[in-house]
Amino acid sequence: MTEAVLDLDAVTKRYPGAEGPVPVLSGVSLRVEAGETLALTGESGSGKSTLLHLAGGLDTADGGTVRLMGQDLAGLSDAARARLRGRHAGLVFQQFNLVPSLDVSANVALQARLSGRHDPALDVRLIGRLGLAGLERRFPEQLSGGQQQRVAIARALAARPDVILADEPTGNLDEATGDAVLDLLLELAAETGAALLMVTHSTRLAARLGRQLRLSRGRLDTDLPA
Ligand code: ADP
Ligand code: MG
Numbered sequence: 310m311t312e313a314v315l316d317l318d319a320v321t322k323r324y325p326g327a328e329g330p331v332p333v334l335s336g337v338s339l340r341v342e343a344g345e346t347l348a349l350t351g352e353s354g355s356g357k358s359t360l361l362h363l364a365g366g367l368d369t370a371d372g373g374t375v376r377l378m379g380q381d382l383a384g385l386s387d388a389a390r391a392r393l394r395g396r397h398a399g400l401v402f403q404q405f406n407l408v409p410s411l412d413v414s415a416n417v418a419l420q421a422r423l424s425g426r427h428d429p430a431l432d433v434r435l436i437g438r439l440g441l442a443g444l445e446r447r448f449p450e451q452l453s454g455g456q457q458q459r460v461a462i463a464r465a466l467a468a469r470p471d472v473i474l475a476d477e478p479t480g481n482l483d484e485a486t487g488d489a490v491l492d493l494l495l496e497l498a499a500e501t502g503a504a505l506l507m508v509t510h511s512t513r514l515a516a517r518l519g520r521q522l523r524l525s526r527g528r529l530d531t532d533l534p535a
Contacts, residue, residue, distance in 0.1 A: 314342065314377070314472045314504050315341040315375075315472050315504070315506065316339075316340050317337055317339045318373050319336050319373035319374075320363060321334055321337075321370060321373055322356070322363060323371055333359050335527030336373070336527070337529045341472060341506060343502065344503070345505075345520065346495065346504065346505040346518040346519040347506045347518055347519065347521075347522055348508075348514070348516075348517075348520070349508045349509070349522045349524065350510065350523050355524040355526075356524050357508045357524055358476055358508070361474045361476050361508060363375055364377070364506065365394055365474050366390040366398075369382070370383070377393055377397055378393065378397050395423050395424045396424045396468075397471045398473075398474055399464075399465030399466060400465060400475075401473065401474070401478045402476045403477055403480065405460070407457055407461060410448070412445065413436070413445050413452070414432065414445040416460055416464055417432050417436060417463045418467060420467065420468040421467045421468040421469070423468075424468050428469075431466075431467055431469075432463070432467050435466055435497070439462060439490070441460060454481040455486060457481075458479075462494060466498075466503070471502075471503060472505070473503050473506070474506050475494070475506070475507040476508045477508050478490065478507060479491055479509070494507075495517070
């Protein structure tokens with residue numbers, strides 16, 4: 310059996326609420342193999358972002374196990390978890406998390422530099438393909454929301470991750486640009502061998518990925534007809 314890039318087993322997560330803990334994930338299991346592409350849908354508040362945060366080790370599960378590249382995230386120190394994430398996961402979250410004091414080039418290179426895999430030629434290609442050429446010296450605050458989103462995508466891909474965790478990466482883009490960015494994400498993921506776990510509201514976009522998952526009442530329905 311090949312080793313999964315990401316393996317969630319019976320994962321549970323609760324958040325504190327006014328009347329006690331509120332369950333968000335109630336036993337979620339998911340195996341993502343190398344190079345697979347998966348779409349994650351579900352109503353607002355169903356726990357999609359929570360699942361991605363747990364998968365990337367940005368938060369910890371209450372129960373069950375989360376393994377990234379075979380390593381149980383619960384057994385790692387914060388520093389070791391951050392290192393593992395930097396080396397293997399590319400994150401595209403809704404807040405973008407661009408560094409305000411760094412220009413576009415430096416933001417794109419950041420994660421790749423930190424994980425010792427900086428490839429300037431790949432950066433240039435990603436910047437070009439994502440329609441950011443000419444904006445290299447701009448700072449995040451000088452970019453539109455859609456441009457910032459594309460910088461975040463370039464940064465995630467530049468580090469050649471084993472898995473890309475993307476939370477509505479086309480959410481701020483108009484339909485045509487969103488389609489083009491998904492084309493590119495799928496193409497570049499295939500080229501670099503990265504798996505893709507992508508949250509989307511769009512069943513149309515979800516249908517273009519290899520597997521469709523839906524979160525509902527804390528559980529995952531897998532392999533729905535698209
Ligand atoms: P989705 O991404 O599917 O919209 P989320 O994972 O963001 O859902 O949130 C799932 C549920 O957990 C929501 O009810 C949300 O209000 C709650 N939640 C998310 N993060 C926190 C937090 N840090 N503290 C308390 N409740 C949270
Ligand atoms: Mg969300």
